[in-house]
Amino acid sequence: MKYAKDFIITSNEQLDQRNVLLKMRPADGDMPTMQPGQFVQVQSPANKDTFLRLPISINNVEDGQLWLMVQMIGEGTKALGYLRRGDPLNLVLPLGNGFSVSEVKGTVLLVGGGVGIAPLLYAGRALKDNGAEPVFLLGARTANGVLERDLFEQIGRVLITTEDGSLGERGFVTQHSALQSQHFDKIMVCGPKPMMVAVARYAKQHSIDCEVSLENMMACGLGACLCCVEKTVKGNVCVCTEGPVFNINQLTWQL
């Protein structure tokens, strides 16, 4: 069941210069069941140039609250960044398929870049609850860009790369030494496309099952407008309904 639901902001925490963490509760107190890797469509309060809803992945669901991490890059996301406790926000949710967290055993590497780490927190918690061992590999330009590090550390081991070397190992996530020295049973990735392609290539070379979360531009989020399509082995499919999470063997990326 999908809903168009009013939420009330309970807190707005500045994570760094560009990112905020919004926590909110359903106005009617009834939180829908959501799977890690699913997303919501947010109606931004700035409703002129930002006409359509904004798709945002689910960062966490805890204590009757939904967490959304928002990178303030355009008018719509900036308006979300200015929300304060008590403000209303309308969401369509839950949307998409999610990571296969309940089917996995063993050590699972969750790789995130920038704000792409958002869905990995909720996914990591679910993996741990299901008896798998989540290991997080977080990449950012600088130490400041490694978001929610303390929360990830509460769930599992955290590996970090920064491009300037200010935290963890210097370089990109695919250059982390753990990728050469350790074995992983499954990889889940969310971040910029070049990063996801690089991780998918590593997974393929090492014959590790790998899921990526795509963020193609979309309008409806319900499979009606057919705008967010990705080329797959089954032809063009909607990322909003068939994804956003895809196994890399379904995609036509050159790996």
Add this chain to the structure above:
Amino acid sequence: MATLSVQIAGLTLRNPVMTASGTFGYGLEFEDFVPMSKLGGIIVKGTTLLPREGNDYPRMAETASGMLNCVGLQNKGVHYFAEHIYPQLCDMDTNVIVNVSGSSPDNYAECAAVIDTLDHIPAIELNISCPNVKDGGMAFGVSCQGAASVVRAVRRKYSKTLIVKLSPNVTDITAIARAVEDEGADAVSLINTLMGMSIDIERRCPRLSIGTGGLSGPAIKPVAVRMVHQVAHAVKIPVIGLGGIMTAADAIEFLMAGATAIQVGTANFIDPAVTGKIVDGLNQWLDNHKLADIHEIIGII
């Protein structure tokens, strides 16, 4: 409660609110948000004789009060529709209308003939106005001869209510409307999207994969209202109005301009429950103005 029921040729709608093709899937995608029994009708995704993959990604660009799309009629073809999708639509308590597109008068007609055999589809909407396909689509809708040739071919093969969806990308939309009326169209719907373009100045390239796309949303509403008004005065067949309708007040503008029914399109993307709200809003507005029947405002301008 006012009477909202309207008639489009042989087709009775419980109210004038329908959904625009390509914005409401097959209705199934929206059942969590609005009961189909609340709507006058739904017009399902553009269907062609053969399957189409559509255009490459990116297919969408957001613009001021609107959006551009260049989906390009992605669909699995009319035979797949008849076999796999139609059975799921038979029990829907509303008029399910199929939007039909093609690349030649003959293959429009062949596609329409397949739909003609489906008992629970009382009408088709002929799409001679899609701006996003190279072969056919809008090519037919921008000349009187082209439009007439498609409607003539389809009319021979299709026995039920035939609605023709008109393109606004023309010099005189009334001439096209009269041409399709002369060939036996039962109604016209307008407007399809306005052809537009958006450029990413940093990447120095168009935002859409094929360069151009169709503009929809509130940005086009005044153009649509004007064209509905012109066409309603130029033809005798019913006019179905669409283009940027977000609220009941928007719908009333189109009805006053001469539309017998309206379609809601892009608004479904922003609020998937909007169509139900528009029906409620129409009722409320008529009650507030002590009007007993929707016909008291249709075409009063």
